[in-house]
Amino acid sequence: MHIPDGFINGTTSAAAGVVAAGGVGAALRQTGRYLNERQVPLAGLVAAFVFAAQMFNFPVLGGMSGHLLGGVLAAVLVGPWAGLLIITVVLLVQAVLFADGGLSALGLSTINMGFIGAMLGYLIYRVVLRVTSRATNGVAVAAGFAAFLSVPLAAMGFVVQFAIGGVAASSTGTVLTAMLGTHLLIGVGEGILTALVIGAVMASRPDLVYGVPRYQGNRTEALV
Amino acid sequence: MDRRTWYFVIAGLIVALLFAVVVSQFASDDPDGLEYVAEQQGFLDTAEDHSLGDAPLADYGGNLGGSDRMNTAIAGIAGVAVTLAAGWGLFWLARRSGLGATSEPKDG
Numbered sequence: 001m002h003i004p005d006g007f008i009n010g011t012t013s014a015a016a017g018v019v020a021a022g023g024v025g026a027a028l029r030q031t032g033r034y035l036n037e038r039q040v041p042l043a044g045l046v047a048a049f050v051f052a053a054q055m056f057n058f059p060v061l062g063g064m065s066g067h068l069l070g071g072v073l074a075a076v077l078v079g080p081w082a083g084l085l086i087i088t089v090v091l092l093v094q095a096v097l098f099a100d101g102g103l104s105a106l107g108l109s110t111i112n113m114g115f116i117g118a119m120l121g122y123l124i125y126r127v128v129l130r131v132t133s134r135a136t137n138g139v140a141v142a143a144g145f146a147a148f149l150s151v152p153l154a155a156m157g158f159v160v161q162f163a164i165g166g167v168a169a170s171s172t173g174t175v176l177t178a179m180l181g182t183h184l185l186i187g188v189g190e191g192i193l194t195a196l197v198i199g200a201v202m203a204s205r206p207d208l209v210y211g212v213p214r215y216q217g218n219r220t221e222a223l224v
Numbered sequence: 225m226d227r228r229t230w231y232f233v234i235a236g237l238i239v240a241l242l243f244a245v246v247v248s249q250f251a252s253d254d255p256d257g258l259e260y261v262a263e264q265q266g267f268l269d270t271a272e273d274h275s276l277g278d279a280p281l282a283d284y285g286g287n288l289g290g291s292d293r294m295n296t297a298i299a300g301i302a303g304v305a306v307t308l309a310a311g312w313g314l315f316w317l318a319r320r321s322g323l324g325a326t327s328e329p330k331d332g
Contacts, residue, residue, distance in 0.1 A: 001258050006272035032318040038225045040319060044312025045236045051307040052244035055284065055300055057251040064260040065252035082315065089310045097306060098299065099274040099282035158258065168267030175265050182257040205232050 001069060001154060002094065003109050003161075005102030012165025017107030023115060024088055030081035042208060043078050047086045049197075050074055051093065058189050066186030069154060071117025072147040073194045076125055076139070076211035077201065083118035084110075112157035121150035125211060137195075139202055139212055144195025151187030155179040237308070244300030248284075249293060 008016075035043065050070035057065035070090070075083030088110050094100040101109055125146035132138035132145075159179050163172040201209055255263060262268040280287050281302060285295030 001256060003258065004271040005274065006270045007262070007267065028314075028318045031315060032321065035315060035319055037319070038229050040315045041225070041233050041312055042229075043315040044308045044310075045233050045240070047311030048304045048308035049236060049240040049243070051303050052240040052248075052300065055244050055248035055251060055296075055303070057254070057256060059252040059254060060257075063254050065254040065256050067251075067256060085314060085318075086311060089314060090307055093303060093307050093310060096276060097279065097281050098284055098303065099277045099279060100284070102272070103275055155257065166267070167270045168265075170265045170267050175261065178261040178265055179257070182261055186257050205228075208229070208232065 001067075001109070001113060001158075002091070002101030003105035003112075003158065005104045006167060007102075008105065008108055008161050009165040009167055010104065012161060013104045013108055015107075016111055016161065017104075020088075020107035020110040020114070023084060024110070027081040027084045027088075031079070031085060034079060035082060038208075039078055039082070039210075043082050043086060046074050046077050047089050050086060051090050053193065054090065054094070060182070060185050060189070064182060064185075066151075066183075066189050068190055068193050069113050069117045069147075069151060070194075071113055071119075071154070072121035072125055072143055072150050072190075073197055075118045075122035076143045076146075076194075076198055077209060079210045080119045080122035082210075083122060084114040087114040087118050108158075108161050112154040112161075116154045116157045117150045120153060121146050122211070124149055129211070129213075133213070137199055137202070139206075139209065140195045140199035143198040143211070144191040147194035148187040148191030151190045152180055152183045155183035237304070240304050240308075241301065244304045245297045248296055248300050 050068070050073065053068040053070060057067045060066050071083055071087055074086040091101060091106060091109050091113065095103055095106055125142050128142040128145050129138065132142045135141065159172065159176045162175055206212055259268065274282065276282060278287065281299050285299035288295045288298060
């Protein structure tokens with residue numbers, strides 16, 4: 001899901017960079033407002049964990065692999081704005097230190113995996129949680145389902161970017177079909193991994209999970 | 225911060241290191257979803273070489289010159305350390321610098 005330099009033209013990439021920078025600025029203000037002291041090391045841990053999990057590409061069908069995006073995972077653990085920041089940190093480190101994902105494409109990838117993967121993913125989580133909150137493991141199930149959906153949605157983000165500024169002449173329609181099909185499959189892995197990790201944290205320290213309404217207390221935030 | 229939360233952070237870091245150093249050794253070498261689609265749809269060749277592709281840790285340790293297993297392990301440890309420090313530092317700054325500060329108590 002990391003876009004290399006060259007797929008999307010410079011104008012579109014630069015515009016995405018401006019939008020992403022604006023979102024990250026807003027996220028810094030929001031997290032400064034709602035993060036409490038003990039969530040600071042927790043946010044660092046989640047960034048490290050998302051990076052580590054992304055090193056494991058799991059096989060999907062013959063000849064294709066997928067890896068965790070981690071947006072919903074991060075947002076449910078520390079909040080959607082913090083989730084966006086965590087994904088941005090991971091993408092930056094991967095691009096600068098590991099040459100994974102183009103530098104000019106950082107804005108594009110931040111929109112797909114941060115804005116869509118973490119923030120839209122968290123909105124979906126909150127909607128699904130209304131249905132599952134009374135069930136056993138309701139938080140993990142809602143997180144898993146939202147994580148599953150977040151992958152094809154992030155892939156659709158790329159398709160929109162490709163339609164606007166794709167350098168190649170490939171038809172948007174066939175790229176859309178191919179991206180949707182493959183990422184619905186990869187989303188299954190995302191959903192299972194997210195549900196397992198959230199389930200494990202819920203079993204040990206549910207009070208550390210931001211997305212559990214009763215622990216959110218009066219920590220209000222703008223998004224939901 | 226209370227001791228139990230520190231224990232949780234340390235335990236989480238051990239799991240992250242296990243993923244980055246051990247589980248990552250079993251990662252699939254097949255292209256990921258986007259790369260797969262790009263190849264299938266004939267636009268993979270529009271990708272340009274990464275401008276930092278010669279960096280020592282580029283491609284998760286590909287330029288380190290050791291065994292694949294050792295390169296991946298070093299890249300994993302370095303990546304976990306840097307993302308932890310960058311994430312922790314960024315959130316610490318966001319809280320301390322008064323960004324978004326309101327009259328409400330922060331530790332509610």
